[in-house]
Amino acid sequence: MTPVMAWFRRPHATCVMVGILAAMLAGAGTARADTPPPLPGFIHDGALTVCTNPTLPPMTFVNGTDVKAVDGIDMDIARTLAAYWHVKLTVTTMDFTGLFPSLAAGRCGLVASGIIRLPQRERNFDAVAYQDTALVIVARAGTHPLGGMAELSGRKVAVQAGTSYSARMARENEALAAAGHAPMIITAYPTEEQVVQQVLLGRAFALASQDVELAYRREQLHGRVRVIFTPPYPEYRHFALYIRKDAHDRALLEQAVATLRDNGQMAAIAQKWAITPDTTQALGATAPAFHWGTFFGALTSAAFMRGAFITLAVAVLSHLTAIAISLPMALVLNGRDCVLKTGLTAYVALFRGAPTLLQLLFIWNALPQFLPFFREAWFTPFLATWLSLSINESAYQVEINRAALLAVDPAQAVAGHALGLSRGQVYRHVIFPQALRIALPPTINAFISLLKTTSLASVISVQELLAVTQIQVARTFEFTEYYAAALVYYLAMVFFFLLVQKRVERRFSWADQYRAGTHAS
């Protein structure tokens, strides 16, 4: 809430003060007196829900080590809009490719993530422009400026995946082909800092990005890049806020943005983030070095510990659930033919066959379109990850269980029955303990694999270890230090579980003649 709004809410405000404020605000045209402006339909339960991919400074990014604190122009605008409507703001972070599906699924009311206003996007969503910009072609410092896009013929150009740049570059390629030139080689990377890194490493000749972002990146890049060309694209002139198609909501949002522009709040935000593009200027480049301080700082940061904890929690919960589901499944699959067995065979084939990432995206983005139940707030990205990894892992675990149960000599069950044990007792006391020993090594192996698969959850905005790492890299451009810190965490977790495995295996000494001997004596 802005200070102005706070004034309005003071119950003891005198008539004089209200009069002064009303006079002050009359020119600015904000909401008058205590009545807030009409609320658009995308605001629910007194909250404006905004989705963003915080890897695009200065529009939207994590400006510090707390990965939950999203900052930037977009966030300032979101905060100002929430204050304008007198509602609270909820920010959800996710992968760029997840933004529009989430908007379509109703998981957010508004997408503010440094996204260009484009006619293609406006076919499915409504867009309201809020910030001017320009598409720029950027290369390493020392590269000669271009006379036109044709000079990029045959060169490698990096762009961020899911953005409209790759489509725009493809159109440029058509023009090049029509003119008899070789096309540009377009390579797409999931995050903006990786795009920049390809140019810094010399892997790509140039990148396509926004001048606003480059202005902000100047400090991090130490003048290692420069703008070599600004293509005259009329459509790449505005950042826009996106909402689901609704003419009424769009009019209200346009009115809100116009109000903020008129009362100077937009200008204040732009000034705060110092968007004064002067990217053509190249400063002296600094030599890359490994910053031990950054590395140890990351290692001991609350953000990394929290990320590692989430990684661990997702993996442990998913695997425990998978084991619980897969045990009865294995018993059915090892049993006689029946409808249930056919169904489970199909289940195993489906979930082993489909890529884990696809399953995760399906459950998070596609499922809510059929089952509105999954659109509700309780269905968090964490739960979606837990659900999809449990299902996925159970399809693998059931095979481990099946093999382990089959490996126990059937005569063991006969011996148990001959002693008068019930079916349940035979499973509990005779078969399971022996199957457990056989299943344990492959199960720990599967768990270690799962522990690393959890990194996929970053795509649907779970702040696990790799997501935290990437957010920190986007903020600082210190790839090596943060990657190394993440590596240390992953290795520490894996080694811990290998140790647990050794420990547990020692309890199964009955299967090993030599060790059983030492155990008994």
Place this chain on the structure above:
Amino acid sequence: MHPEPGAVLSIRNLSKLYKDFTALDRISLDVRRGEKVVVLGPSGSGKSTLIRCLNRIEPHDSGSLHINGQTITARTDLIRLRALVGLVFQNYNLFPHLNVLDNCALAPRLVRKMPRAQAEALAMRFLQQVNIAGQARKYPIQLSGGQQQRVAIARALCMQPEIMLFDEPTAALDPEAVSGVATIMNDLAAQGITILCVTHEMRFARHIADRIVFMDQGRIMEITPPGQFFTNPQTRRAQDFLNQMIA
């Protein structure tokens, strides 16, 4: 036909089919309390199937089975039946994940709901009887075949059965261990436990049997005392079998 009075086990016209194959063909047999009956016959003659039918590890298809005067059917409480009829296997089938003592104490604890201490005391008693109490804390894999078979006998005895079934108990044992098992069987019979034993071992059969039951192709060919069976078998089939075994 009614069960013979005084018989602990009465089998009448018992048949067992595996699809088209007749494994047991109208078997009838009465066994007295404390008797040692050895079942002989070539491979595939149905000997093992017969004794597995006696504690319903394999259910029979027709005929009747009476144990202690009770008729055994699909509705019989299997847990009580199996407490009455113990079974010892050719390959011992000890539980590899439990030590000798736990192997023996498991069924009394689970089936008879005995407290652990009482079950272990019981187990130790029978382990002493088969002369293996010194190995109580070892795991099966650490024992020789003969030792394992003695543990298997003790484990079955822990349910305090009235009838003990042995399915080729000596097939995997060396001669010394075989005579150890024979001694144990004689001890058990002396205590009033009825014994039915399937074997290939002629000397062993002669040593322990009160009666020999000779089977072929799912049928009982003859029932005779061992002295007569080995010197003067009544059927041609039994003669051929003995000639083959001696040759």
